[in-house]
Amino acid sequence: MREIVILSGKGGTGKTLVSASLAAVGAKEAILADCDVDAANIHLLLQTKAVKTEVFYSGELANINQDDCISCGRCMEVCRFDAIGLSNQQYKIEDAECEGCGYCEKVCPAQAITLKPRRSGIVYVSDSRLKMPVAHARLDPGADNSGKLVAKVKDEARKLARAENKEYVIIDGAPGIGCPVVSSLAGAKYVLFVTEPTQSALHDLKRLHTLLQKFKPVTGCIINKNDLNAEMTQEIKLFLKENRIELVAELPYSDLFAKSMIGQLTVAEADKQMFTEFEKIWKKIKERLS
Amino acid sequence: MTTPPPYRIAIASGKGGTGKTFVAVHLAKMISTSASCTLVDLDVEEPNDSIFFPEMELESRLVYKQIPEWNEERCTLCGLCSKTCKFHAVMQLGDSVIVFNELCHSCYACSELCPNDALPMKNQTLGTIGIAKSNQLTLVESRLKVGEEQAVPLIKKTHRNLQTEVNKTDYILYDSPPGTSCPVVAATKPADLVLLVTEPTSFGLNDLKLAVETLRKTQKPMAIIINRYGIGYEDVEQYCEIEKLPVIAKIPYSRKIAEAYALGHIVTESDPELLSQLKNVVDFIKLHRNENA
Numbered sequence: 001m002r003e004i005v006i007l008s009g010k011g012g013t014g015k016t017l018v019s020a021s022l023a024a025v026g027a028k029e030a031i032l033a034d035c036d037v038d039a040a041n042i043h044l045l046l047q048t049k050a051v052k053t054e055v056f057y058s059g060e061l062a063n064i065n066q067d068d069c070i071s072c073g074r075c076m077e078v079c080r081f082d083a084i085g086l087s088n089q090q091y092k093i094e095d096a097e098c099e100g101c102g103y104c105e106k107v108c109p110a111q112a113i114t115l116k117p118r119r120s121g122i123v124y125v126s127d128s129r130l131k132m133p134v135a136h137a138r139l140d141p142g143a144d145n146s147g148k149l150v151a152k153v154k155d156e157a158r159k160l161a162r163a164e165n166k167e168y169v170i171i172d173g174a175p176g177i178g179c180p181v182v183s184s185l186a187g188a189k190y191v192l193f194v195t196e197p198t199q200s201a202l203h204d205l206k207r208l209h210t211l212l213q214k215f216k217p218v219t220g221c222i223i224n225k226n227d228l229n230a231e232m233t234q235e236i237k238l239f240l241k242e243n244r245i246e247l248v249a250e251l252p253y254s255d256l257f258a259k260s261m262i263g264q265l266t267v268a269e270a271d272k273q274m275f276t277e278f279e280k281i282w283k284k285i286k287e288r289l290s
Numbered sequence: 291m292t293t294p295p296p297y298r299i300a301i302a303s304g305k306g307g308t309g310k311t312f313v314a315v316h317l318a319k320m321i322s323t324s325a326s327c328t329l330v331d332l333d334v335e336e337p338n339d340s341i342f343f344p345e346m347e348l349e350s351r352l353v354y355k356q357i358p359e360w361n362e363e364r365c366t367l368c369g370l371c372s373k374t375c376k377f378h379a380v381m382q383l384g385d386s387v388i389v390f391n392e393l394c395h396s397c398y399a400c401s402e403l404c405p406n407d408a409l410p411m412k413n414q415t416l417g418t419i420g421i422a423k424s425n426q427l428t429l430v431e432s433r434l435k436v437g438e439e440q441a442v443p444l445i446k447k448t449h450r451n452l453q454t455e456v457n458k459t460d461y462i463l464y465d466s467p468p469g470t471s472c473p474v475v476a477a478t479k480p481a482d483l484v485l486l487v488t489e490p491t492s493f494g495l496n497d498l499k500l501a502v503e504t505l506r507k508t509q510k511p512m513a514i515i516i517n518r519y520g521i522g523y524e525d526v527e528q529y530c531e532i533e534k535l536p537v538i539a540k541i542p543y544s545r546k547i548a549e550a551y552a553l554g555h556i557v558t559e560s561d562p563e564l565l566s567q568l569k570n571v572v573d574f575i576k577l578h579r580n581e582n583a
Contacts, residue, residue: 011307038469038500039468039497045492078398078402080397080398101376101399102399103374103399141470141500141507143472145471174469175468175469176467176468177336178473196552198553198554199552200336200338203338207335214437231553232552261491262492262521
């Protein structure tokens, strides 16, 4: 089983549209995992229907039992996250701030504090229009996206791949370079960058590339909106060459992407030429992995 | 008479790439022509605001987080630290204790509960905070070190550091990270008003709903800016109407704007429609400030 992760650094460069289009051309050999769990979108394009739903718990949350509390204030003293407040002479946990470290529980002389598992979201395994199962999730609003939910989604995708005897897992990643991205990279054989010829996108791609030094996967890049600015496109190509990242494809600036999204189709399904283009991309990726 | 406190506006989105940075840098530029304004780039994983102000040179300083460091001589291998750490960041393996820096939340529990003081806290670089000033505009950039996974500690530190430094400014703009999870909550926390930048696509709408749900929990007043207006999807406006969220600007879908943005240019001067939409935003901000003064 080989995992292909689609990343960009900058948001909005086209990760999801590329992931879904690759899934459309590779449906027979791959499973799709949407690991951008706090802004998941692939389910909208693929009209998914959940066949398995599971509430996901990650980390813990402190709770003060007011009947046992002796109001000594020791918990508030040790908390480094300003998660304990005093109102109406009662010490209370601010859920949003609590990181579940348990320091307060350890020092409470009255054993009034307990830690409880914390709900962080829902994990789905779904059927899709592409006749390909999709693993995805929804992080609870404002929850801690520590990467554990991402790991769980990947885990579900791997199980599906094994059960259905599929060779590839296509992983749509999150923007940025933080916990969710690092979590999506664990076990990746190939990272496909999706970038665009803007100063911001190149800046962000460079930071992402630096992060990857630790993982050393095979890398390739799609330059999306390549005709937006010729100079910037050249600059990106130079960066790719210097860092031995294969230029896998260039896609034009086109409202085809927006239109296919409105029609709830992947670009590959909405346009014949694009389908051929994505078939080529898929072939190139597989060749590098063989 | 004392000067009023700064008015704080966060720019957030849910979906990435909808135009947060675009809106933030343009607003900063416009507001700073008539008032003092501080633009704080809190998209710490991928900060881009400074690209649009090449003439402003950031003076950067390192920011640290505290993590425990094992002192072998003092350690009696009692195992308490391993048992205490909920994040598996401190582990006793055989006759040594290993600290996994990237897992540590800096809660101090292992360090302060150690009976032998064998895990003193030490500084570890988290990133940098850079500051540049030009006339009425102050630019602050918070930049996470590559490889450091947690954005929230740096965002919180940036807010804390700015408390003393920018109290004299009229407006503070926070360019927030994308998404709907903890970094957004941390970035928007001090804001008096949150502007959500979205686009009229199914992805834009879906992520806008998630962002609204997240921010409603914090009871922040919100207003919506629709970017790339005209791609032809009306649900965003319908949704805003139903949810009673004011749509304060519609930035046209334009290749010209995208081209200028690609080069890191400010584009208002050359685009009257964009200018008038952004003026709507500035007017709304001023009105909101006066109403809530």
